[in-house]
Amino acid sequence: MNKNTLNDLRNQLEGSLELDKLSRSLYATDASVYRKVPLGVAFPKNENDIQKLVRFAQKHNIGLIPRTAGTSLAGQCVGEGLVVDVSRYMTEIIEVNEKEKTVRLQPGVIRDELNIFLEKHNLFFGPNTSTSNRCMIGGMVGNNSSGTTSIQYGVTRDKVIQLKTILTDGSIVTFKALTPEAYKDKMKLESLEGKIYRDIYEELKNPDTQKKIKGGFPKESIHRRNTGYAIDALIASSLYDPSKENINICKLLCGSEGTLAFTTEITLQLDEIPPSFSAMVVTHYNTLEDSLKDVVPVMNHNLHLCEMMDKVILDCTLNNKEQMANRFFVKGDPAALLMLELKDDTAQGLEKQLEELLQTINNSGLSYAHPILREEDINKAIVLRKAGLGLLGNMVGDRKAVACIEDTAVALEDLKEFIDEFSQIMKEFGQKAVYYAHAGAGELHLRPILNL
Numbered sequence: 001m002n003k004n005t006l007n008d009l010r011n012q013l014e015g016s017l018e019l020d021k022l023s024r025s026l027y028a029t030d031a032s033v034y035r036k037v038p039l040g041v042a043f044p045k046n047e048n049d050i051q052k053l054v055r056f057a058q059k060h061n062i063g064l065i066p067r068t069a070g071t072s073l074a075g076q077c078v079g080e081g082l083v084v085d086v087s088r089y090m091t092e093i094i095e096v097n098e099k100e101k102t103v104r105l106q107p108g109v110i111r112d113e114l115n116i117f118l119e120k121h122n123l124f125f126g127p128n129t130s131t132s133n134r135c136m137i138g139g140m141v142g143n144n145s146s147g148t149t150s151i152q153y154g155v156t157r158d159k160v161i162q163l164k165t166i167l168t169d170g171s172i173v174t175f176k177a178l179t180p181e182a183y184k185d186k187m188k189l190e191s192l193e194g195k196i197y198r199d200i201y202e203e204l205k206n207p208d209t210q211k212k213i214k215g216g217f218p219k220e221s222i223h224r225r226n227t228g229y230a231i232d233a234l235i236a237s238s239l240y241d242p243s244k245e246n247i248n249i250c251k252l253l254c255g256s257e258g259t260l261a262f263t264t265e266i267t268l269q270l271d272e273i274p275p276s277f278s279a280m281v282v283t284h285y286n287t288l289e290d291s292l293k294d295v296v297p298v299m300n301h302n303l304h305l306c307e308m309m310d311k312v313i314l315d316c317t318l319n320n321k322e323q324m325a326n327r328f329f330v331k332g333d334p335a336a337l338l339m340l341e342l343k344d345d346t347a348q349g350l351e352k353q354l355e356e357l358l359q360t361i362n363n364s365g366l367s368y369a370h371p372i373l374r375e376e377d378i379n380k381a382i383v384l385r386k387a388g389l390g391l392l393g394n395m396v397g398d399r400k401a402v403a404c405i406e407d408t409a410v411a412l413e414d415l416k417e418f419i420d421e422f423s424q425i426m427k428e429f430g431q432k433a434v435y436y437a438h439a440g441a442g443e444l445h446l447r448p449i450l451n452l
Ligand SMILES: Cc1cc2nc3c(=O)[nH]c(=O)nc-3n(C[C@H](O)[C@H](O)[C@H](O)COP(=O)(O)OP(=O)(O)OC[C@H]3O[C@@H](n4cnc5c(N)ncnc54)[C@H](O)[C@@H]3O)c2cc1C
Pocket: 030, 031, 065, 066, 067, 068, 069, 070, 071, 072, 073, 076, 077, 086, 107, 128, 129, 130, 131, 134, 135, 136, 137, 138, 139, 140, 141, 142, 143, 144, 145, 146, 147, 148, 256, 257, 258, 259, 261, 262, 263, 264
């Protein structure tokens, strides 16, 4: 593209547009292995700037790549058009509604900073990625992010109530839950917004289409998933089935990785700060299979955390000075551990929950030890679990745990069979793998240990 054309655009923006080689190189990657050098990097100051960028992109037929912290793992922020980084100026927390437990904010607010701000309101935003100290809400919506807390607080899609967006024609449109009547009123609009409502209705109304979508998507019980656009969430609405909740296009936008609209404001449903009394039981197993068998019964309890670490990852913490201290609770040489955290508003309530969980663990009889951790010890165990991923890089020798089968989620009842099949494949190739992380959500990180 002609440099003058881009310079003209730059002159129209209140924010900035960087066209130099260094800026373009810096924004050529995210946290993935992909790389494409963009035409330039825009830092919009406000909605007006984004409208100008969208209209420019439309006129010149180039892509816009919305970006917040750029911690995406699959090239979501990589492209040849203009990267639009909203993390510099669009960082305002606009309004908290304590009664409704909601917050309205701009996309560039950092997840952990939001929760620090919300503390005084006794509220918090549940979804919790490993990158929560730097990732931003715009990107969490884009990726439908989740993390260790998803078994208790759900994924980002569950929390998005309303999105203010800019569509491809530059129009500003707010999406939120609509009754079937309100939806049909929207269909009458003569605008791109009206066309979106009409097209979605027409495309999805046929029962055969709905059947195919339901058949093609993963089981409803698999909560953590981003299998393309969430059209299954649209058909599960009162527009097509009176027994369901009202349709909300935000469910489709959430997880659409910036490909459908540019978000300028987000309204989130919040939760009350988690109960203050907690205890963690760490079950120890002689085999990986035994740990997986225990996941289903323990998940019948109201767990706030159900995370797994296997021997390979535990061994990586052995030679690390800092993490040695956090291994204080490990008994013997387990093939796998499950970290099971309970929380309650009262000490008595917590003891009751703990007693019931221990009963389940004893009944299954699969674990050989189950120490109970309290207070600061729980944080140490969580630090050990979080450190595992980074420490995998310290494996001695040429064989390394390669990140090539990340974030695969299955229904809990299928977890053991899925892992058995995976282990069988590894065995056939004479390979071993690392198994760890979100067992309670049916999602394990599986890293084959390969000499590349
Ligand atoms: C070490 C590591 C651990 C991770 N752990 C987790 C984890 O536990 N759980 C998890 O879910 N993810 C995880 N991730 C992936 C990533 O960190 C998260 O998905 C994070 O929430 C992305 O936020 P971000 O601000 O970096 O978004 P970005 O990467 O900047 O953007 C994410 C997507 O949102 C789109 N987007 C951003 N802003 C807007 C906007 N204003 N309008 C429209 N679209 C927009 C982007 O185009 C992109 O498609 C991990 C990544 C790393 C590197």
